[in-house]
Amino acid sequence: MNIGYIGIGQMGSGIVRNLLRAGNTVVVYNRNRAKAEAVAKDGARVANSPAEAAANAEVVMSMLSDDHAAAQVVFGEKGLISGLQKNAVHVSNSTISTALAKRLAEEHQQHGQGYLSAPVLGRPEAAEAKKLIVAVAGAPSLVERVRPILDAIGRKIVVIGAEPWQANAVKLCGNFMIASMMESFGEAFAVIRKSGIDHQLFYDLMKDLFGSPVYENYGGAIAAEKYAPAGFALPLGLKDIRLVLQTADEQAAPMPFASILRDHFLSALANGQENLDWSSIAKVSARNAGLE
Numbered sequence: 001m002n003i004g005y006i007g008i009g010q011m012g013s014g015i016v017r018n019l020l021r022a023g024n025t026v027v028v029y030n031r032n033r034a035k036a037e038a039v040a041k042d043g044a045r046v047a048n049s050p051a052e053a054a055a056n057a058e059v060v061m062s063m064l065s066d067d068h069a070a071a072q073v074v075f076g077e078k079g080l081i082s083g084l085q086k087n088a089v090h091v092s093n094s095t096i097s098t099a100l101a102k103r104l105a106e107e108h109q110q111h112g113q114g115y116l117s118a119p120v121l122g123r124p125e126a127a128e129a130k131k132l133i134v135a136v137a138g139a140p141s142l143v144e145r146v147r148p149i150l151d152a153i154g155r156k157i158v159v160i161g162a163e164p165w166q167a168n169a170v171k172l173c174g175n176f177m178i179a180s181m182m183e184s185f186g187e188a189f190a191v192i193r194k195s196g197i198d199h200q201l202f203y204d205l206m207k208d209l210f211g212s213p214v215y216e217n218y219g220g221a222i223a224a225e226k227y228a229p230a231g232f233a234l235p236l237g238l239k240d241i242r243l244v245l246q247t248a249d250e251q252a253a254p255m256p257f258a259s260i261l262r263d264h265f266l267s268a269l270a271n272g273q274e275n276l277d278w279s280s281i282a283k284v285s286a287r288n289a290g291l292e
Contacts, residue, residue, distance in 0.1 A: 001025070001149065004053035004060035005044075006073055006080060007094070008035040010231070011120070012063040014127030015093065015153045017042050022152035029053035050074070051083030059146055060084055061118075063093040066239055067100045074104065081111055089114035089142055091149070092164075095172065095236075097243050098250065101165035105138070114142045117164035118150060119171035123217075123231045131155045135174075137167035172244040178214060179237060179261050179281065185222045186282030190289035199223055218279050227273075227280035237278030238265035 001024050005016050008030040019026050020043045029047040030036040036046045047053035050073045054060040060080060064070040070092065074080045084090060090108055092101070092115070101117050108115035116138035126132050132154040136143055143159055150157045160167045185206075192199045203223040207216050221227065241262045248255040264284045271287070273280050286292050 002056055002058050003027070003149065004029070004047070004055075004057035004080075005062070006030070006050050006053055006060065007063035007065075007069075008039055009063065009065070010124035011093070011127045013039055014124060014129075015061070015063065015120075015132075016044055017128065018130045018153045019149065020044060022148075024149070024152070027053045027057065049078035049083075050076075050080040051078040054080045054083035054088070054090075055085075057084070057088060059089045059091055059149060061091045061093055061149075064096075065094075065236065067096050070094050070096050070100060070104075075107070081107060081113070084108075084111070084113050086112035087114070089116060089146060091116045091118050091136075091146055093118055093120055095119050095175065095240055095243070096168060098165040098168050098172075098247050101168045105164045114139065114145075115164055116142055116146065117167040118146075119167055120154065121171065121174055122154075125231075127153070133158065135160050135167045135170045137161045137170075138164045169247050172240055172247055175237070175240040176244045176255070176258055176261070178218070179241060179265075179278070180257060181214065182218050182222065182279050182281055183261060183264060183285070185219050186285035189222060189282065190285045190291060193286075193291060194289055221277065221279045222282040227276040227283075230275065230277040232278050234265065234268055234273050234276055234278045234280055237281070238262065238269065241265060 003024050003026045006029045016039045026044045027047050028036045028044045029050050040046050105115045118134050118136040120132040120134050122132040133156045134150050134154040135158050137160040160170050189199045192202045200223055203219050245258050267284045
């Protein structure tokens, strides 16, 4: 299949390589051309604009950092929407607001194009190893049309619903739960350390109790205080907590703990953690306990 891919960061590069391994033709675009050139050696062709990347694609996919970047790529000068053919499909892997997802669906429909939201759950190493979970939503016919592509990048495909924005709500709530787990580890480790107990021992107990790779991976990073290099930078975590609060407002569903997380992410940024992984939110609890 002819695929365009826009956004060749830590996640996008692994996804593109898996699309190529599955036998697809992939044209890529990234604002930082050097990142796009990095996957050219694997067989991708580099485009000069989002419109060019989309021009001959049956499906164009995107992985952008936030609403601003996603909107600029789609609606800006030489944007994706201007290059995409009628009846072709835009599949957004980006973690964006439900409001932007609704706008994208409407604008693509007006241009005779299809749109699906398909955010992914997993870190860069999961993207490289084809172990992502893909949450996809949109018209069932479009989902079935792109399923071979989704199968090429993930270990599990979950169809959320017929409205694209519903997949974004799922991704944001999922990231809220991961952030909540990291906050709970940070608070618990602070108590354990001040009690004179080996927090590595406590981590091993919790890993066995919950039996979750999320607990194992993030808990291990927090126990070892290994926050760099960032697999998912802390400012992006703050962005997602803000977006889940917006979604909660839209649905009139209070999320009081999300407000606490937002404040702790802000505290982390105020203390110079902008280049660390979002799991470094645990440092806020340590500071509050007088541990650093």
